[in-house]
Amino acid sequence: MxxxxxxxxxxxxxxxxxxxxxxxxxxxxxxxxxxxxxxxxxxxxxxxxxxxxxxxxxxxxxxxxxxxxxxxxxxxxxxxxxxxxxxxxxxxxxxxxxxxxxxxxxxxxxxxxxxxxxxxxxxxxxxxxxxAVYGLPELYLDQIMGARLIANPGCYPTSAILGLTPALANNLVETENIVIDSKSGASGAGRGANVGTLFCEVHDSFRAYGLPTHRHTPEIEQEISKVAGEDITVSFNTHLLPIDRGILSTIYTKLKGEKTLDEVHELYADFYSDKPMVRVLPKGQLPETRFVRGTVFCDIGLVIDPRTGRLIILSAIDNLCRGASGQALMNANLICGLDIDEGLPMAPVMP
Known part of the structure; x- marks a missing residue:
């Protein structure tokens, strides 16, 4: 333009x-x-x-x-x-x-x-x-580009949906008994004054909250059910980390049959090969919140536990950037005819 x-x-x-x-x-x-x-x-x-x-x-x-x-x-x-x-x-x-x-x-x-x-x-x-178009570009790019009303996804759902989608789209895992164990930095609670997010309440501690009624639950279930083509109920459990920014979701699924890590990793890498805001990490490397801080990247790591037959998916995002404002800017770029990444920083602040 x-x-x-x-x-x-x-x-x-x-x-x-x-x-x-x-x-x-x-x-x-x-x-x-x-x-x-x-x-x-x-x-x-x-x-x-x-x-x-x-x-x-x-x-x-x-x-x-x-x-x-x-x-x-x-x-x-x-x-x-x-x-x-x-x-x-x-x-x-x-x-x-x-x-x-x-x-x-x-x-x-x-x-x-x-x-x-x-x-x-x-x-x-x-x-x-x-x-309204659900504003997750990896799933709805074409619809977003033609929309006038974007429903920007929640922070936890962004991490969970991006983590689960390749496995569900390719029928890799059972759709029952999926457990999403998510941890967020304190900024996810908002900026309003609240005793629960005071420094002395958060620092040097770690706690769960909102179990089992977190409002992001139906959003996650809605979108992954569309991917799988069937209704899915998940166990979604949230925790507060003593950090400012970041979400790490650890997602426990049950593999259908035996799969090697090479096979699963290749499938994930292929799924996101043309979606540059998702980085499927090399085998053996797991995501950390500090490596996505201030960016719109979602980093995904994969682990197979052969004893339990589980595929464990780890997904890290910055809750304020990819989980909110950065993703909103991605969507605004798209509906206004711009490149998806215009104006978005691509490297985190380190350390």
Missing amino acids: SHTIKAGLVGVTGYTGMELARLMTHHSSMELVRATSRSEAGKTLADIYPFLNRLPLGELVITQPDPADLAAECDVVFLAVPHKTAMEIAAALLEEGVKVVDLSADFRINDKATYEQWYATEHTKADLLSE
Whole structure:
């Protein structure tokens, strides 16, 4: 595209809004022209995010969220707001011809009743559920490119779905008794004040939470069931790591028949050979959260346990980047006709 794409961000003060602002400083074809917050309106981005000082984006003045203003000024809008709030704003923007990438859960679940059961709120824009495209490019690239409403995937589901898809698509594993054991950094809980994520509560400790009712469960089951062509129920178990960023999912499956690691690794490598944001690691190497920090990579490692007949799949992502804002930018690039990786850093900050 020859002209600069104008983008808006509703909800700039959370971690996903912060991460998206960071990423937009790298973009050469998309400009953030609106950033909204009810609590910080009137301030500049640099006022609330000193890391943007002396950068052009830092001078952008935060405004109140006004769908009419966003529609008048923006080609695409990111919604980094809680569920329920997003569906109303999305509908208003779509009516004005603006493309929307929703980072909330409001359009991820295809079935209205399932959404209402897990999120305990009425879905008032259910007519849009059939139009929304689930924004996982490795599965839905063509649909994303022609869409105007993207349901940006959740962080845990991104790691689990990418890890499981090659095995299920190739009928490698049993569809019963799949266990997804996932650990996330504390930023996954959001930026709001909460005793459970205070430094002294998180540091030097490790705990499970949300068992067995984590809201990402139906999202994972929905997407892997489509891949397998049958309804799948998983055991999805979440834990909080004493780190800022990152998700590591360890997925336990049962192989169908005997398979060697060479065979499984080749299948995974072939599946993702034309999908550069997923890195299938060499045999014997396992993923670590630090090697994907700040990037949109998903690193996958594979282990076969011959004693139990299990294929153990390990998947690592950055929950804020690939699990939220980076993936949202990938989707925005695609729906605006840009290369998928434009504006996205490809190497993590080390150490």
